Amino acid sequence: MRPQGARLSREFVERLSWEKGEPAWMREHRLRCLAIFEKLPMPRFGPDLSALDLADLTYYARPVEPVRSWEELPEELRRTFQALGLPEAEQRALAGLGAQVDSEEVYRSLLAELRAKGVVFTSMERAVREFPEVREYFMRVIPPEDNKFAALHGAVWSGGTFIWVPEGVEVEIPLQAYYRMQTEGVGQFEHTLILAEPGSSLHYIEGCSAPRYSRASLHSGMVEIVAKEGARVRFTTIQNWSRNVYNLNNKRAWAYAGARVDWVSGSLGSRVTMLYPTTVLLGKGAATENLSFTFAQEGMWLDTGARAIHRAPDTSSRLVARSVVQGRATSVFRGTIHVAPEARGAKAHMECSTLLLSPEARTETIPVVRAETDEVELGHEATVGRVSQEQLFYLRSRGLDEAQALSLIVNGFVSPILKEIPWEYALELRRLLEMSFEKAVA
Amino acid sequence: MAALVVRDLAVRVGDKLVLQDVDLELAPARIHALMGPNGSGKSTLALALAGHPAYAVVRGQALLEGQDLLPLPPEARARAGLLVAFQNPPEVEGVKLREFLRLACAERGQGFCEFQKAFPLALARLRLQDFRDRELNVGFSGGEKKRAELLQLYLLRPKVALLDEPDSGVDVDALKLIAEVIREMAEAGTAVLLITHNPRLLTYLPPAQVFVLLDGRIAECGGPELACKIGEEGFEVVRR
Numbered sequence: 001m002r003p004q005g006a007r008l009s010r011e012f013v014e015r016l017s018w019e020k021g022e023p024a025w026m027r028e029h030r031l032r033c034l035a036i037f038e039k040l041p042m043p044r045f046g047p048d049l050s051a052l053d054l055a056d057l058t059y060y061a062r063p064v065e066p067v068r069s070w071e072e073l074p075e076e077l078r079r080t081f082q083a084l085g086l087p088e089a090e091q092r093a094l095a096g097l098g099a100q101v102d103s104e105e106v107y108r109s110l111l112a113e114l115r116a117k118g119v120v121f122t123s124m125e126r127a128v129r130e131f132p133e134v135r136e137y138f139m140r141v142i143p144p145e146d147n148k149f150a151a152l153h154g155a156v157w158s159g160g161t162f163i164w165v166p167e168g169v170e171v172e173i174p175l176q177a178y179y180r181m182q183t184e185g186v187g188q189f190e191h192t193l194i195l196a197e198p199g200s201s202l203h204y205i206e207g208c209s210a211p212r213y214s215r216a217s218l219h220s221g222m223v224e225i226v227a228k229e230g231a232r233v234r235f236t237t238i239q240n241w242s243r244n245v246y247n248l249n250n251k252r253a254w255a256y257a258g259a260r261v262d263w264v265s266g267s268l269g270s271r272v273t274m275l276y277p278t279t280v281l282l283g284k285g286a287a288t289e290n291l292s293f294t295f296a297q298e299g300m301w302l303d304t305g306a307r308a309i310h311r312a313p314d315t316s317s318r319l320v321a322r323s324v325v326q327g328r329a330t331s332v333f334r335g336t337i338h339v340a341p342e343a344r345g346a347k348a349h350m351e352c353s354t355l356l357l358s359p360e361a362r363t364e365t366i367p368v369v370r371a372e373t374d375e376v377e378l379g380h381e382a383t384v385g386r387v388s389q390e391q392l393f394y395l396r397s398r399g400l401d402e403a404q405a406l407s408l409i410v411n412g413f414v415s416p417i418l419k420e421i422p423w424e425y426a427l428e429l430r431r432l433l434e435m436s437f438e439k440a441v442a
Numbered sequence: 443m444a445a446l447v448v449r450d451l452a453v454r455v456g457d458k459l460v461l462q463d464v465d466l467e468l469a470p471a472r473i474h475a476l477m478g479p480n481g482s483g484k485s486t487l488a489l490a491l492a493g494h495p496a497y498a499v500v501r502g503q504a505l506l507e508g509q510d511l512l513p514l515p516p517e518a519r520a521r522a523g524l525l526v527a528f529q530n531p532p533e534v535e536g537v538k539l540r541e542f543l544r545l546a547c548a549e550r551g552q553g554f555c556e557f558q559k560a561f562p563l564a565l566a567r568l569r570l571q572d573f574r575d576r577e578l579n580v581g582f583s584g585g586e587k588k589r590a591e592l593l594q595l596y597l598l599r600p601k602v603a604l605l606d607e608p609d610s611g612v613d614v615d616a617l618k619l620i621a622e623v624i625r626e627m628a629e630a631g632t633a634v635l636l637i638t639h640n641p642r643l644l645t646y647l648p649p650a651q652v653f654v655l656l657d658g659r660i661a662e663c664g665g666p667e668l669a670c671k672i673g674e675e676g677f678e679v680v681r682r
Contacts, residue, residue, distance in 0.1 A: 385535065388532065389495065390532045391532050391534050393492075393493075393494055393495065393516060394528065394531060394532050394534065395534065395537075395542070396493075396515070396516040396517045396520070397492045397493070397494075397516045397517075397519075397520055397525070397526055397528075398520055398525070398542075398546040398549075398594060398598065399517050399520035399521045399546050399549035399550055399598070400517055400545055400546060400549060401515075401517045402517075404545060408537050408541070408542065408545065409534065409535075409536060409537055411536075412534075412535065412536025412537045412538065412541075412577070413535070413536040415536070
């Protein structure tokens with residue numbers, strides 16, 4: 001399919017489905033989603049999306065053919081992935097790795113021992129054709145009616161990963177996916193579905209980046225996680241999208257009895273991000289932790305949040321956010337805790353701290369706590385701090401330059417979250433922070 | 443040769459000329475005192491020399507071993523060897539004392555191994571063993587802040603140390619400790635300027651030279667006997 005032809009229309013959606021060789025149910029699903037998309041309004045809250053022209057996006061692009069080894073990739077892309085440390089991480093620290101450029105996967109690997117244990121780690125397209133379980137869960141965790149971008153995603157999704165971890169299998173080393181948007185003005189809509197059978201465990205890491213263009217592009221991925229009884233899933237995302245990317249995602253998990261789902265999100269890039277990972281605690285004793293770190297810089301609006309929906313007794317949630325705002329940028333945190341009447345004995349805690357590095361930096365914290373039972377333990381705290389000129393001068397008077405002083409303060413502020421991130425990523429985060437201070441000071 | 447020579451310094455804060463015609467020389471390995479009533483401009487002098495952006499130097503020079511510090515940003519002045527112990531150091535949340543000092547020592551050219559050895563010794567010397575992983579000045583008492591300031595200078599070994607009221611809010615035992623540490627620093631070669639309006643500290647640390655600052659000008663300059671006189675009769679001695 002040529003990019004010029006990949007504008008949003010019923011014809012495009014039908015052709016996409018046909019070219020992917022999908023079963024009829026998926027084709028119908030796409031068309032139903034398209035109809036819902038056309039009816040739903042744009043989000044009525046948060047950042048300004050008026051510069052995002054949905055009619056002007058390229059909804060499908062495949063600039064690179066899939067390869068079996070890194071060496072086969074085109075020189076430029078190979079160098080990009082090398083600079084990102086992917087081949088090295090694959091060797092050293094990962095159980096499996098998938099890489100997607102624009103609409104299609106270009107590379108995927110999985111350790112043989114995991115394959116032998118029955119772990120499935122495959123492209124979403126293949127899963128739709130080959131695994132009947134997919135039909136049972138695909139966009140059931142997040143239905144298209146939920147919001148306009150969920151519906152859009154359902155109509156035009158392409159790429160992404162299906163993971164199935166059999167009962168009792170513990171995947172001890174992380175699996176990783178890397179998303180790259182390469183073509184100017186492209187939309188990327190990968191779909192990730194994780195089914196963790198009872199007693200299994202998994203750590204999944206996503207990384208994202210794109211070269212900078214002047215035209216807006218859209219990343220609207222969807223992640224659905226089903227953690228069955230006693231399963232543990234940790235989902236880590238570090239996005240460093242370029243400043244022309246609108247990053248509007250949907251991520252949600254179901255946690256059954258005794259299951260645990262943890263979200264760790266680092267948002268460093270994009271022009272606009274809207275991201276509110278949600279866990280629905282469906283079974284007794286299910287737990288979730290949601291750690292979010294955002295670094296909003298000049299011209300950015302990072303609208304993030306976390307939601308925990310308690311629908312069973314003795315469930316627990318902990319939502320922790322740390323935001324740093326520099327220059328004329330905005331950071332908003334929307335935290336929602338909902339405790340249903342049947343969730344007696346639930347425990348929920350939310351804390352949000354923001355550090356403002358400039359007088360123009362803007363921040364807002366919007367907590368929504370609704371408890372429909374009295375037998376619940378709720379905690380909530382929010383703080384906003386500002387780096388003062390006195391603090392900066394003090395550190396400088398000991399021989400640190402301004403960039404060192406800022407990064408010392410910011411590192412200290414975010415360290416509770418960085419501890420939860422795999423160390424390679426924590427290191428990378430620190431490096432990105434330092435680079436941005438050097439730039440800002442220069 | 444003097445470690446620091448200040449010549450004809452004039453400093454403005456906002457529209458107000460706070461210091462003028464300030465001349466002073468600090469000798470290496472010597473203790474000097476800068477005395478003066480509240481509001482006479484003592485802290486302004488220290489902060490202006492350190493490069494605080496709110497203090498605008500109108501004219502003058504501050505030569506550290508011949509190099510004029512005044513055109514330099516604060517960090518370059520510190521790296522050149524001029525450090526101030528603040529009267530009221532700010533609290534810096536999230537920054538661990540150890541982490542901060544490790545970086546600052548590296549900027550002064552001290553290696554990591556050297557720091558690893560020197561840091562616990564310095565903590566013990568200042569009786570701050572429990573502060574290793576504390577956040578910088580956060581929740582410190584007045585006296586603890588003074589000791590932590592001195593700890594920093596003790597480790598960073600400046601050529602010139604400007605100590606802004608290291609004695610205020612400090613109990614007698616801690617005062618003796620602080621005096622001993624300052625004496626040690628001077629013996630190791632640092633040119634020390636004690637800024638105080640309280641002569642008690644000077645009985646522990648007799649200064650080689652005393653400068654008296656009144657209304658933004660050096661009004662008098664003399665030997666240790668000047669500090670004694672001010673101790674007995676107050677700053678009126680100088681005014682007359």
